[in-house]
Amino acid sequence: MPEASTPDVQSAPQAPEGRVSPPQPEAELLRGAPAHVGNRPPSYPPHPLGRPSVRGTDAFAPFSPVVLLDGAQVERLTVRAASVRGDSHNWEGSCRQDAMTVTRIGPPEAEMLLLAVADGVGSALYSHVGSYQFSRLAAVYLDREAESIHAALCARSEDELRVLATKAVAGAAAELRSLWARSAQHSPRPYADQDYATTLHVLLIPTDAGIRDRVLCSVGDGGLFVLREGRWEHGDPDDDGGLLDTRTEALPHAYRSVKAALLRTVPGEVLLLGTDGITNPLTQKDPEFARRLADAWGGPEVPSLSDFLWQAQTRAKSYDDDRTVICVWEEGA
Template sequence: MNDGSLHGHPYGEDVHGSYGEPEHPVQDTGPGGLDARFESLPPETPAAQTAARFPASTTSAAQPAQGVVPSGEPTTELRRGIPAHVGTRPPTYPPHPLGRPSLRDGDEFAAFSPVVVLDGARIGPLTVRAASVRGDSHNWEGGCRQDSMVVTRIGPPEAEMLLLAVADGVGSARHSHVGSYSLSRMAAVHLDREAESIHAALCVRDSSELRALATKAVALAAAELRPGWARSAQHKSRPYADEDYATTLHVLLVPTDARLRDRVLCSVGDGGLFVLRDGRWEDGDPDVGEGLLDTRTEALPHAYRTVKTSLVRTLPGDVLLLGTDGITNPLAQKDPEFARRLADAWGGPEVPSMSDFLWQAQTRAKSYDDDRTVICLWEEGA
C-alpha cells in the first residue's frame, strides 16, 4: 500500500516525468542523477519494431518444408512490447524490474519473492484470472512486492466455494510483505474450517452470522501467526510488534453451485471489489456498514475492530474484479480512460488468456506506481 510519496527519494517529482519519449527527454540532474541511472538501462524498443525483427515464415502453408508439420496457426511471432499507458505521457519509471533484494540483506522472504505471480482456474461455470505485479516504484527501488493473492477452493462438495483473496502490505511496515502473504493464506485455512457454516448462512442471507464467522476466522489466523513472528524477532534489533506486519485483506467467497447468486465479500482496509456491468465499473461494496472504523485506516493484524462483510448479488453478464488499491484507485478516478481500457479488455465475449490478462493488468497510469494485484471472475453462460 503506497501513501502517495517516496520518502527520502533523491529524485522527488522528477521521477514522475516522461520515460523514454524522444519529444520529452529526461532532464539532466547532474552526476549520479536520473540520467546516470537510466544510462545503464537497455533502450526501449516499440512493440511494432520488435515484432518486425521476427517476420513471418516464408514457407508456404500449402507446401510445408520437409519434416515440418503445419499447425494451422500464424507463424509470425507476436510481441506485445511494454504495457500500454493511459494519458498523454507514460510514467517515468522504467516498465520493467530493476534490482531486487539480496539474501545478504537478512530478509529471506523478500529475497525469494517473485516480481510477478500469475494464476487462474476453471471450476464448473467459473473462470478466474489473477495477477500480482510489483509496482513501478518498487521496481525502481529494487524492493520486494508487498501484495499477495490466493485462488483456491474451500468446503466440502455440498458446500464448496471458490475463495479469492488479495492482500496489500502497508508500505511503512517493515515486514508487511510477510504479513500480506501469511495472513491471506492462514485466513483461507480458517475460513475453510468454517465453510459449512458460512455456506449455510449465505443460503439464508444471514449477514450478521457471516460477519461473526469471518471475524472469527481472521482473528484465529492472526493469533496462530503471532507466536512464529515473535520467535523470529527474538534475535533481531527490536521486539515483535503487530504493526510491523500490517496488511489489508479482501476475500471473496463464491459458491460453485451456479444456482446460488450471492457472494460474500470480507474486507479489512482499502482496495476491494468492483463489478463490470453493462460496460461500466460499479463499486461492488456500496454499503458502508455501521459501527466500523473508516476502512482507509484499518489493517491486520491489529488496527481493526471487525471484518466488514457484504452480500453481493450478481447478474448474468457481470465480471467481478477483486483488487488492491494499486488497481482500484486508478479505476475509481474521474479520468475514465483507465477504466474504459480495462472494461474493453475484460468485458468482451471471451475470457482473456493468462498471458493477455497479465499484460492488460499492467496498463500504466502516471502517479499510480504501487504494487497491483487483481483477480477477475467470469461465469460461463452469463
C-alpha cells in the same frame, strides 16, 4: 568436342505418405511495454530493475517474485489473477508487498471458491510477509468455518457472516502473531504488530450455480468492483463506503474490524477484486483507465493468462503502487 554433361537435379525429398510437413514459423508478435493512459507514460521505466539480495537482513524478500500469475476453471466460473510489483518498487529494487490466493474451501455440498488479495502497508518493515501469510492462513481458517458460512450465506444473514469472518480472521491473526513473536526472539528487533501491517479482502463464491449471492470480507483499503453493462460499480450493494473507507485499519491488530457484505450477481457480470494499486486508478477522474479495462475484460471471450497479465499492467501516471487484481467470469446457463 564431347557435349558437357548436365548435373542431375535432385528433387526435393517427399514427405512419407500420411506425414504432415511442419508449418513455416510466423513472425513473432511482441506486445512490448504495457500500454499507458494519458498523453505521456509514467516516469518510471516499465520493467523490473534491482531486487533484494540473499545477503540482506530480510530472509523473505529475495525470494518474492516480481509477478504472480494464476487462474482457474471451477464449474462455470473462470478466474484470472495477477499480482505485479509496482513501478516505484521496480525502481527502488524493493520486493512486492502485495499477495493473493486462489483456492477452494468447504466440503462438496458447501464448496466455495475463495479469492483473496492483501496489500502490505508501505511503511511497515515486514508488510510483504504479513500480506503473504495472511492471504493464505485466512483461507485455512475460513475453510474451518466453511459449512457455517455457506449456511449463513444461503440464509442471507450478514450479521452471522460477519461473526464467522471475524472468528476466522482472528484465528489467523493469533497464529501469525505467535509465529512472528517466536521468530523475533532470535533477532535484535522485538515483535510489533505494525511491522507486519496489511489489508485483506476475501471474496467467497459458491460453486453451486443456483446460489446467486457472494460474500465479501474486508479489512482495509482496496475492495471489489463489478463490471455491469460496460461500467465499473463498487461491489458494496449498499454503497455506503463501509468496505472501502477503512484506510487506517490493517491486520494483525485490526482483526476485530472485519466487515462482511453480501452481493448478488448474474452471469455476464465480471467481478474484480483488487488492492488499491488498481482500485484507485479505477476511480480516478480520468475515465480512460477504467474504460480500457472494461473493454479488455468485458468482451465475449475470457482473456488468456498472458493477455490478462499484460492488460492488468496498464499504466497510469501517479499510480505506481503494487497492483493485485483477480477477475471472475461466469458462463451463462
